[in-house]
Amino acid sequence: MNYSAVRAIYLFELARTWRTLFQSIASPVLSTALYFIVFGGAIGPRMQPIDGVPFAAFIVPGLILLAVLTESVSNASFGIYLPRFTGTIYEILSAPVSAFEVLLGFVGAAATKSVLLGLIIFATARLFVSFELVHPFWSFGFLVLISVTFALFGFILGLWADGFEKLQIIPLMVISPLTFLGGTFYSIDMLPPLWRNVALFNPIVYLVDSFRWAFYGIAAVGPAISLALTLTMLVTCIVVVVVIFKTGYRLRT
Amino acid sequence: MDNVLSVEKLTKTYATGFAALKGVDLSIRRGEIFALLGPNGAGKTTLIGIVCGLVRASGGKVTVDGFDIAQDYRSARKKIGLVPQELATNMFETVWNTTVFSRGLFGKKANPAYVEKVLRDLSLWDKKDDNIRALSGGMKRRVLIAKALAHEPEILFLDEPTAGVDVELRRDMWEMVRKLRESGVTIILTTHYIEEAEDMADRIGVIDKGEIILVEEKHALMRRLGQTRVCVSLTRKLDAIPDGLFDLPLTLSPDGKSLSFTQAGEEAERGKDAGLARLLKNLLARGVDFASVQSSQSSLEDIFIDLVGKSR
Numbered sequence: 001m002n003y004s005a006v007r008a009i010y011l012f013e014l015a016r017t018w019r020t021l022f023q024s025i026a027s028p029v030l031s032t033a034l035y036f037i038v039f040g041g042a043i044g045p046r047m048q049p050i051d052g053v054p055f056a057a058f059i060v061p062g063l064i065l066l067a068v069l070t071e072s073v074s075n076a077s078f079g080i081y082l083p084r085f086t087g088t089i090y091e092i093l094s095a096p097v098s099a100f101e102v103l104l105g106f107v108g109a110a111a112t113k114s115v116l117l118g119l120i121i122f123a124t125a126r127l128f129v130s131f132e133l134v135h136p137f138w139s140f141g142f143l144v145l146i147s148v149t150f151a152l153f154g155f156i157l158g159l160w161a162d163g164f165e166k167l168q169i170i171p172l173m174v175i176s177p178l179t180f181l182g183g184t185f186y187s188i189d190m191l192p193p194l195w196r197n198v199a200l201f202n203p204i205v206y207l208v209d210s211f212r213w214a215f216y217g218i219a220a221v222g223p224a225i226s227l228a229l230t231l232t233m234l235v236t237c238i239v240v241v242v243v244i245f246k247t248g249y250r251l252r253t
Numbered sequence: 254m255d256n257v258l259s260v261e262k263l264t265k266t267y268a269t270g271f272a273a274l275k276g277v278d279l280s281i282r283r284g285e286i287f288a289l290l291g292p293n294g295a296g297k298t299t300l301i302g303i304v305c306g307l308v309r310a311s312g313g314k315v316t317v318d319g320f321d322i323a324q325d326y327r328s329a330r331k332k333i334g335l336v337p338q339e340l341a342t343n344m345f346e347t348v349w350n351t352t353v354f355s356r357g358l359f360g361k362k363a364n365p366a367y368v369e370k371v372l373r374d375l376s377l378w379d380k381k382d383d384n385i386r387a388l389s390g391g392m393k394r395r396v397l398i399a400k401a402l403a404h405e406p407e408i409l410f411l412d413e414p415t416a417g418v419d420v421e422l423r424r425d426m427w428e429m430v431r432k433l434r435e436s437g438v439t440i441i442l443t444t445h446y447i448e449e450a451e452d453m454a455d456r457i458g459v460i461d462k463g464e465i466i467l468v469e470e471k472h473a474l475m476r477r478l479g480q481t482r483v484c485v486s487l488t489r490k491l492d493a494i495p496d497g498l499f500d501l502p503l504t505l506s507p508d509g510k511s512l513s514f515t516q517a518g519e520e521a522e523r524g525k526d527a528g529l530a531r532l533l534k535n536l537l538a539r540g541v542d543f544a545s546v547q548s549s550q551s552s553l554e555d556i557f558i559d560l561v562g563k564s565r
C-alpha cells in the first residue's frame with residue numbers, strides 16, 4: 001500500500017478546498033442559513049409541529065443532507081474531472097498507485113469536506129433553532145456513511161463526464177430536486193397515499209428519514225431499511241468504480 | 254549488454270481502429286541517452302505512454318529493469334520519470350507544492366533538501382512559491398521536469414522537452430540531461446530538432462508509422478550513412494570530367510565551374526581522403542586552377558530525412 005500517495009492526493013484535494021473556501025463551505029452555509037431564516041424563522045412559527053417536532057427543527061436534518069449530498073457529488077466529481085480535463089491526470093496514471101489508493105485519496109478528501117460541511121451547517125442551525133440529538137452516534141455515523149457514498153457517486157460522475165455541463169447537471173437537476181422532494185420540508189406521511197407511494201421510489205427519502213430518526217427518533221419508514229439502502233448504494237458505487245479501473249474506462253486509452 | 258528497458262512485440266490499436274504501434278521491439282541500455290526520432294504521428298508518444306502506464310498496450314510485453322509493467326506495475330513505475338509532451342500543470346498550485354506532491358505520489362519519503370536541489374538545478378528556486386499559472390511556457394516545462402525528477406527516477410522519459418523552449422533554456426536543459434546521465438540515469442528522449450539528438454544521444458532509434466526502422470549507435474550510424482561532400486570551385490569552365498578520374502565519385506556542375514566529390518562516411522574513413530588528394534593532384538598536374546575547396550559532412554538530419562523519406 002502506497003500510503004504516501006494516498007496522503008499526497010488527500011492533502012492536495014483538501015488544499016484545493018482551502019483555495020476555493022468560499023465556494024466549498026461559505027456558499028452552502030450561506031444558502032442553508034437563508035433556508036433557516038425563511039422556513040425556520042418566518043414560516044416555521046405558523047406551522048404545526050410534525051410528529052411532535054417543531055417545524056424549524058424538523059427541517060434541520062434534511063437541510064444538512066441537501067448541502068452534504070450536493071457538495072459530496074460536486075466536490076468528488078470535480079476533483080477527478082479537473083485533472084482529466086487539464087491533463088494532469090497523467091501523473092497519477094504513471095505513478096505506482098493502485099485504483100484503490102487513488103479512490104481513497106479523492107473520495108476520502110471529498111467525504112472529509114462533506115462531513116466538515118455537515119458539522120458546520122449543524123452548528124449554524126443551532127444558532128437559529130434549539131434542538132437535542134436523540135442518537136448523536138447514529139447522526140454522525142449516517143453523516144459519514146452518506147458523505148462517503150455520494151462522494152463515490154461523484155467520483156464516478158467525474159470519470160463519466162466529458163464536459164463541465166454534465167458535472168453540474170447531476171447535482172443540480174437530480175440530487176437537489178430529489179432531496180427537496182425527499183421529505184426535507186415535510187414528512188412523507190403528510191402526502192396523499194398515491195404520492196406517498198411514488199415518493200418511496202426516491203432513494204433520498206430514506207436517507208432523510210433515517211437521518212431525521214437519528215436526530216429526533218421519529219421516522220416514516222424506519223432506519224433499518226434506510227441503512228440497508230445506503231449500504232447497497234455504497235457497494236454498488238464501489239463495484240462500478242472497480243469495473244471502471246479494471247477496464248481503464250475514460251482514464252487509459 | 255545490461256538492458257534497463259525492454260519492449261517486445263508491442264502493438265497498440267486505438268479504439269478508432271488505428272494501429273499506432275505495429276510490433277515494436279526495443280531495448281534500452283542502462284545509463285545511455287537514447288533518442289527516439291520519427292515524424293509526427295509515428296507513435297513515439299504512444300510508445301512512451303504504454304511504458305509509463307498512460308496507454309494500454311494491445312499486445313506485447315514491456316519490462317522495466319526486469320519488472321513487467323502490467324504485473325509489477327509498482328516496481329516498474331517507481332523507476333520511471335515522465336516529462337509529457339503536452340504541458341499539463343496544476344495551475345493554481347505553487348511550484349514547491351506540486352513538486353513535493355509528485356514525490357509523495359511515487360511513495361518517496363519527504364526530502365526537502367533533494368527537492369530544493371532539483372529546483373535549483375532547474376533555476377526554479379526563486380519561483381518556488383509562485384503559482385504555476387503565473388509562469389511562462391518554458392518555465393512550466395521546467396516544472397514538469399522537476400516533477401518528473403522529484404522521485405529520483407532511474408529512467409527519464411523526455412517527450413519533446415525542447416518544443417517551444419528558447420535557446421538558452423535548451424542549452425541549460427541539455428546540460429542538465431548530461432549531468433543526469435553522469436549520475437547514472439537512463440534517458441529516453443524524443444525531439445524534432447535532429448541536431449539535438451546528434452549532439453546528445455548515444456544511440457538513435459527511428460520509428461515511422463508504428464514500426465522501428467532503425468536502432469543504431471549514433472557514431473556508427475553517422476559513419477555508415479553519413480556522407481562527405483567536397484566541392485571544388487574552378488576558375489575556368491570544364492567541359493567534362495578529366496580522364497583518369499572516372500573511378501572517383503565525381504560530378505561536374507551543369508555550368509562546368511565546379512566539381513563535387515561525394516563519399517559515404519565509411520569510405521571516407523577508410524580511404525582517409527586518398528581520393529580527394531588524387532583529385533587535387535590530378536587537377537594541379539593538368540593546370541586546372543581552382544578557387545576554393547569546401548568540404549561538408551551530412552548531418553543526422555540529412556540521414557533522418559533520407560531514411561524516413563525512403564519508407565514513404
Ligand SMILES: Nc1ncnc2c1ncn2[C@@H]1O[C@H](COP(=O)(O)OP(=O)(O)OP(=O)(O)O)[C@@H](O)[C@H]1O
Binds near residue numbers: 271292299
Ligand atoms: N487516443 C487516440 N485515439 C486514436 N488515435 C490516436 C490516439 N492517440 C494517438 N493516436 C494516433 O496514433 C498515432 C501516433 O500518435 P503519437 O502521439 O504516438 O505520435 P508521435 O510520434 O508522438 O507524434 P508527434 O511527433 O506529433 O508527437 C497518430 O496517428 C495519432 O493520430
Ligand SMILES: [Mg+2]
Binds near residue numbers: 297298299338412
Ligand atoms: Mg508525440
